[in-house]
Amino acid sequence: MNENENIVSTPKRFALTEVTNSANNVSPNANLKLLTSVALQENDLVNHNTNQYPTPPPSTVHRKEKSLQILCDRFLDLYPLHGNGTIEIQLDCTAARLGVEKRRMYDIINILEAMQCAVHKRKNTYLWYGGSRLNPFLKMLKKEGENLKLSDALRGKAPKPPAPKHKTLGVMAQRFLMLFLVEPQNTLINLEMAVRVLIDTSNNNRTALSPDQQDRQHKSKVRRLYDIANVFISVGLIEKVSGNSILKKPVFKYAGPFKVKKSNEVILYTPPITPLSVLDQQSPCHVFAGKSKRKLEFTTPNSYKETKLCVNAPMEAMSHKWNDILLVADMELTKMNCGKLL
DNA sequence: TTTTCCCGCCATGCC
DNA sequence: GGCATGGCGGGAAAA
Numbered sequence: 001m002n003e004n005e006n007i008v009s010t011p012k013r014f015a016l017t018e019v020t021n022s023a024n025n026v027s028p029n030a031n032l033k034l035l036t037s038v039a040l041q042e043n044d045l046v047n048h049n050t051n052q053y054p055t056p057p058p059s060t061v062h063r064k065e066k067s068l069q070i071l072c073d074r075f076l077d078l079y080p081l082h083g084n085g086t087i088e089i090q091l092d093c094t095a096a097r098l099g100v101e102k103r104r105m106y107d108i109i110n111i112l113e114a115m116q117c118a119v120h121k122r123k124n125t126y127l128w129y130g131g132s133r134l135n136p137f138l139k140m141l142k143k144e145g146e147n148l149k150l151s152d153a154l155r156g157k158a159p160k161p162p163a164p165k166h167k168t169l170g171v172m173a174q175r176f177l178m179l180f181l182v183e184p185q186n187t188l189i190n191l192e193m194a195v196r197v198l199i200d201t202s203n204n205n206r207t208a209l210s211p212d213q214q215d216r217q218h219k220s221k222v223r224r225l226y227d228i229a230n231v232f233i234s235v236g237l238i239e240k241v242s243g244n245s246i247l248k249k250p251v252f253k254y255a256g257p258f259k260v261k262k263s264n265e266v267i268l269y270t271p272p273i274t275p276l277s278v279l280d281q282q283s284p285c286h287v288f289a290g291k292s293k294r295k296l297e298f299t300t301p302n303s304y305k306e307t308k309l310c311v312n313a314p315m316e317a318m319s320h321k322w323n324d325i326l327l328v329a330d331m332e333l334t335k336m337n338c339g340k341l342l
Numbered sequence: 343t344t345t346t347c348c349c350g351c352c353a354t355g356c357c
Numbered sequence: 358g359g360c361a362t363g364g365c366g367g368g369a370a371a372a
Contacts, residue, residue, distance in 0.1 A: 063370050066348065091361095103350070106363060123357090123361065166354095168364070220365060226347055249345075 066100075068227055072108050072234035074098055081117065081131035081235065089118065089126040107169070111231045114170030115177075131235075138181065138256065145178030153197045154179060160197055172198055172221070173228045180238060180254035188241055188251040191225045198225070 064070070075098065079087060091109065095102040109126055112118050116133045118126045145151075152158030164171040176194050180187065199221055229252060232238045239255045 063346095063348075068347075101350080102361090103363085104348085106361095110363075120362095166363090216366080222345095223347065223366075224364090226345095230347080 067230060068104070068107060069230035069234045071098065071100060071104060072231045075105075075108055076234060079128045079130065081134070083128075083130045087128040088121070089128050091124045091126065107227055108231055110167070110169045111173045111228055112235075114167075114173045115235070115237075117235075138177075141174060141178050142181035145175075145182040148175075148178070150175070150178050150197060151182045154183075154193060160199070163199070169224060169228070172224055173232070176225060176228055177232065177237065180252075180256075183254075186253060188253055190249055190251040191222050191229070192249070194225055195221045 075094070078094065078097065079089060089109075091105045092102055095105045098105075109118055113120060113126070116137045117130060118128050121127045148161045149158040150161070153160050161175065175198055179189055179194055179197065183189070195218055199217060229238065229240075232252075233240060236255055238252045240250050241253050
């Protein structure tokens, strides 16, 4: 289609539907997996229900019932935020218990890890802290958001923080939450506004993205924000507010202080005075992914200094399309926010 | 038609 | 080389 796309875009990917009739385009590994899965399916037909990690048949499960929010609710039923002490979580077992793929567990645990509810201990194993470290962490996030001048960035008065190279879901989750924390109480934020701050369009040392590529990048980030928002709603950090008459898109509001859902009711949660919080002093604001070099990057004092130095990109012109949309979004949200604050 | 977001391919990096 | 992790976008359900 567009032959000029290959300059900075990610390598061409092939949807399964695209490749199943053309084995030439499939990597050997993918091909092997495909064949394996077919073989396993046939095997399942013979030995049905011997599957170690059963997934519900697609036809019987409603899309809504499989949402990340509900999945996270169920995850939090297993591992409550208000539990005592720490628990070791085996990701594959948890996935099996919830009847989902392990991949979905990563979506949830990465976001929860970014909130310091869990720490990657070793392969397949996370240490679950629940909400015991959440409130101090939120305070820190707020401070970090102020340092990054996110409030100004939201209004186009300050440069955006640079995009992370790794753990982008976790960092996006943190920055998304920062937006709520740096704004006055009850500020309504929609995903368009958030993405505007969260996408780094500076493209250091690279050619500028075409409007088409910007659109795709934007859509991709919005997808991720939906995922993040759903987990945050489940945790009780934000809530969806209906009624954006112009954009017909949801807006979100911070629901803090951190709440815990407990059997259909929402209760305020005061973190227990527990020795666990002492752990924060050992490695404040720094979440490592086990031994991996990949880590959530924003919080060390050093990285912050580096971050500050890197924040030099001006607010580049976006595609007119998004500017128009964002202008309307701003007007609408300002109106709503003013109404809320009165 | 547009929005929402599940699903799973496959790149990356560690062991 | 195999495996765990996680980025990313296709595409289908829901609105």
